[in-house]
Amino acid sequence: MPLAEATALTSRRTPSHIEEHDPCSDQQALEKVARRCHRFSPLVGCEDMDFPDTLLLDITGVTPLFSNEATLVEQIQRSFKRWKLVARIGIGNTIGVAWARTRHVKDADDLDNLSITALRLPELIVHTLFHLGLTQIGDLRPISRQDLQERFGPILLKRFDQFFGDTPEMINPVLPPENFIVEWELDYPLSDEVAIRGIVKHLLERLSFLLSRRARGVLQLECLFKCQQVREIIQVRLFRPSADAKHLQEITQMYLTNIHFPAAVDRVCLRALQHAPLAQHQKELFDVEPNRQDSLQIAALIDRLAGRLGHHAVVQYQLHHEAQPEMSYRVRPIVGKRCPVKYSIRKTNNASGLGLKPLDRPLRLLKDPILLKVLGTAANGLLTRFQYHGCQYQVTHHWGPERIETGWWRKRGICRDYYQVETERGARFWLYRCLAHESWFLHGVFD
Amino acid sequence: MSATIENLRLLLESSSPEPLRERISSGCVPLNQLLPDQGFLRGSLVEWLGSEVGSGVSSLALLAAREACQDGRTLVILDRDGQFYPPAAAAWSIDLDNTIVLYPQDAQDESWALDQALRCPHVGAVLSWPQQLTSHTFRRLQLIAERSGCIGMLIRPSTARREPSWADVRVWVSPKPLQRPNSLGNVSWQLSAQILRCRRGVGDSEVTFEINCQTGEARETHRSSMVTPLAGTTAGSHEART
Numbered sequence: 001m002p003l004a005e006a007t008a009l010t011s012r013r014t015p016s017h018i019e020e021h022d023p024c025s026d027q028q029a030l031e032k033v034a035r036r037c038h039r040f041s042p043l044v045g046c047e048d049m050d051f052p053d054t055l056l057l058d059i060t061g062v063t064p065l066f067s068n069e070a071t072l073v074e075q076i077q078r079s080f081k082r083w084k085l086v087a088r089i090g091i092g093n094t095i096g097v098a099w100a101r102t103r104h105v106k107d108a109d110d111l112d113n114l115s116i117t118a119l120r121l122p123e124l125i126v127h128t129l130f131h132l133g134l135t136q137i138g139d140l141r142p143i144s145r146q147d148l149q150e151r152f153g154p155i156l157l158k159r160f161d162q163f164f165g166d167t168p169e170m171i172n173p174v175l176p177p178e179n180f181i182v183e184w185e186l187d188y189p190l191s192d193e194v195a196i197r198g199i200v201k202h203l204l205e206r207l208s209f210l211l212s213r214r215a216r217g218v219l220q221l222e223c224l225f226k227c228q229q230v231r232e233i234i235q236v237r238l239f240r241p242s243a244d245a246k247h248l249q250e251i252t253q254m255y256l257t258n259i260h261f262p263a264a265v266d267r268v269c270l271r272a273l274q275h276a277p278l279a280q281h282q283k284e285l286f287d288v289e290p291n292r293q294d295s296l297q298i299a300a301l302i303d304r305l306a307g308r309l310g311h312h313a314v315v316q317y318q319l320h321h322e323a324q325p326e327m328s329y330r331v332r333p334i335v336g337k338r339c340p341v342k343y344s345i346r347k348t349n350n351a352s353g354l355g356l357k358p359l360d361r362p363l364r365l366l367k368d369p370i371l372l373k374v375l376g377t378a379a380n381g382l383l384t385r386f387q388y389h390g391c392q393y394q395v396t397h398h399w400g401p402e403r404i405e406t407g408w409w410r411k412r413g414i415c416r417d418y419y420q421v422e423t424e425r426g427a428r429f430w431l432y433r434c435l436a437h438e439s440w441f442l443h444g445v446f447d
Numbered sequence: 448m449s450a451t452i453e454n455l456r457l458l459l460e461s462s463s464p465e466p467l468r469e470r471i472s473s474g475c476v477p478l479n480q481l482l483p484d485q486g487f488l489r490g491s492l493v494e495w496l497g498s499e500v501g502s503g504v505s506s507l508a509l510l511a512a513r514e515a516c517q518d519g520r521t522l523v524i525l526d527r528d529g530q531f532y533p534p535a536a537a538a539w540s541i542d543l544d545n546t547i548v549l550y551p552q553d554a555q556d557e558s559w560a561l562d563q564a565l566r567c568p569h570v571g572a573v574l575s576w577p578q579q580l581t582s583h584t585f586r587r588l589q590l591i592a593e594r595s596g597c598i599g600m601l602i603r604p605s606t607a608r609r610e611p612s613w614a615d616v617r618v619w620v621s622p623k624p625l626q627r628p629n630s631l632g633n634v635s636w637q638l639s640a641q642i643l644r645c646r647r648g649v650g651d652s653e654v655t656f657e658i659n660c661q662t663g664e665a666r667e668t669h670r671s672s673m674v675t676p677l678a679g680t681t682a683g684s685h686e687a688r689t
Contacts, residue, residue, distance in 0.1 A: 271621075301566075305560055305564075356535075357663070361532060364528075388500075428636065
């Protein structure tokens with residue numbers, strides 16, 4: 001359902017909350033649930049799709065531990081209810097059959113009679129099959145495999161064979177979380193900051209060793225200092241996974257400069273809250289190392305900047321198709337993010353998508369438009385003279401209006417006529433007339 | 448004493464010849480023609496001074512920064528006021544995926560971030576709007592940029608014209624009123640750029656040009672042929688001038 005339609009359906013009195021779809025977070029949440037499911041099966045994974053929403057559990061040889069399959073299903077459902085989640089559970093001899101049983105008739109024994117949608121096919125192929133009158137899985141049997149291959153590509157036969165167990169299908173496992181924790185208990189509380197930093201340095205070396213052994217790097221590090229009754233916690237976020245003790249020390253020391261211990265410290269604990277595999281590089285015959293070194297240098301720079309300025313102060317922008325100028329881009333912090341490679345393909349991030357040309361928009365946009373003191377208007381209502389920051393400006397040329405209106409789908413819609421104006425000295429401003437109040441605002445400066 | 452210092456200076460100059468640095472276009476052809484190297488050199492600081500609000504100084508600095516990042520290097524923008532508008536930058540063909548924007552809270556953080564960004568050799572250009580720069584900080588930044596090969600685009604208010612500068616090039620930008628009214632579809636913008644100082648000296652000091660709103664290209668409309676005194680040519684003779 002489009003956002004505009006959903007917003008229109010919500011009651012005016014009920015405040016609605018809009019959140020952008022984040023497939024990366026969805027994947028992480030599903031993996032979290034998968035890890036919880038290790039109590040039911042030693043092999044748990046997510047389905048191999050672009051946007052997975054199914055967990056796969058290999059319960060071969062497991063059911064005797066739960067007495068039978070029905071009890072196992074009952075226990076899984078109870079657990080999901082406790083986690084405030086709703087699950088549909090299907091058991092089958094193949095992944096395809098189990099998947100089909102979660103969405104179709106659970107106890108369907110005659111698999112040929114199941115709908116063609118049970119084959120986990122792309123929507124386009126399903127649509128074509130329906131169009132051809134092939135609505136059930138069994139309808140595919142009389143057609144030769146060569147014809148199916150030529151018409152629909154390899155995916156149809158692959159899914160068909162996987163469904164009936166003629167082709168093996170593997171579960172890509174979600175492994176149980178590895179905890180990387182190092183700590184130092186002090187016999188006597190310590191208040192000397194230099195000594196505490198020394199302990200942190202030592203712990204970071206140990207943590208780096210643990211991470212390196214597993215070829216993993218920390219993305220988010222928690223440093224806990226127990227100051228007798230009080231706990232001081234700092235969280236260090238990194239741009240890319242790192243197990244480099246020297247780099248981690250450099251970044252952590254920056255965070256430590258901003259911390260003040262209220263009492264002597266008697267315990268220091270470092271924990272990798274988020275970690276990811278370290279990038280592995282094959283040695284090249286020809287020298288391509290400089291490129292890699294460059295990206296490493298940028299990563300180190302970003303980590304240092306985020307360490308001092310804060311992770312919300314180091315960002316990138318993503319353009320957004322939106323008429324309202326202040327909402328036509330999104331700010332994305334770039335440290336402490338873990339995103340699977342398949343989601344890193346970005347949307348087009350250029351102005352041609354927004355249909356903008358140079359000088360269409362000012363380079364400086366005021367966060368809050370400034371209400372202008374109007375000193376003169378023409379007969380047609382256009383601004384001829386205004387005051388801004390104590391200076392008076394005479395408008396000699398103007399271009400516009402460009403009407404920007406956002407209305408019924410948003411609670412606080414706008415209706416503005418934008419003008420680009422040039423003053424008698426040639427300075428350019430971006431003004432708008434608010435049509436609701438007939439007042440003039442300065443929104444941007446062509447600086 | 449002064450003779451000893453002079454000897455030391457000569458010794459330093461002879462022992463460390465200035466390395467050949469890559470030339471970067473300013474992104475504005477008329478301005479290139481004004482500069483002795485037909486553009487800026489990597490590892491330099493460029494100080495942009497706007498005559499007034501809405502003078503277009505940031506746009507010209509952004510164009511130059513874009514050119515410095517053409518080879519895939521990263522652009523770093525220090526936006527202390529939070530007024531930088533990304534769609535406008537994208538309209539000037541800035542690659543936002545290769546741009547990092549920083550929000551320093553105060554002047555101290557801004558100076559530190561500028562220092563750090565300039566140090567990174569993979570950063571093509573750093574765009575910043577520092578209100579105040581002490582001579583000591585300015586000199587430090589200049590040496591950092593020289594070492595890393597990054598270009599620092601420092602956009603300063605008009606009041607900074609009276610302050611000492613360690614920038615390799617100092618450009619004064621002022622808007623010029625349009626002589627003829629344009630139709631809606633043909634908005635152009637007339638600006639004037641004056642080279643206040645340049646490390647290698649300049650022939651022409653001022654050029655007036657028109658920026659086409661459709662293409663963003665600049666076309667020269669007028670050039671004055673004043674010959675200005677040349678600045679020193681070596682790093683050692685980089686004394687702050689006003």
